[in-house]
Amino acid sequence: MVEHIVLIKFSQKTTSEQKEELIRKTLLLKEIIPGILDIQQGKNFSNRSQGYEVGLTVRFKDRASLENYGPHPAHQEIVSYLKEIGLEDSIIVDFDIK
Template sequence: MVEHIVLIKFSSKTTNEQKEELIRRTLRLKDIIPGILDIQQGMNFSNRSQGYEVGLTVRFKDQTSLENYGPHPAHQEIVNFLKEIGLEDSIIVDFEIQ
């Protein structure tokens, strides 16, 4: 299995409603993209986040599933929505679960 972790930082103009819509859209990917075993996303409440406001974890069946996720049209719709609402920065970590 593979764990995919994303931390997202937004522009100061991004609204909470837009962030909540992002979360709703992202969670639907489990029913659309093959190879996703679990997906979780939510608003950060820690004051240690260095400005990253939303966290995402996706557990994939294998590395091939992760590789197919990136270019998948449904994932690309999320990427485009992120850009529209003011994506400022992201940190991504991928690792094999032992």
């Protein structure tokens, strides 16, 4: 299995409603993209976040599923929406689950 972690930082113009819409749309990917075993996303409440406001974890069946996820049209729609609402930065970590 593979764990995919994403931390997202937004511009100041991004609204709370847009962040909620992002979360709603992202969670639907489990029903659309093959190989996703679990997907969780939510707003960060830690004061140690360094400005990253939303966290995402996606657990995949294997590396091939992760590789399919990136270019998948449904995922690319999320990426486009992120850019549209004011993505400022992201940190991405992928690792094999032992």
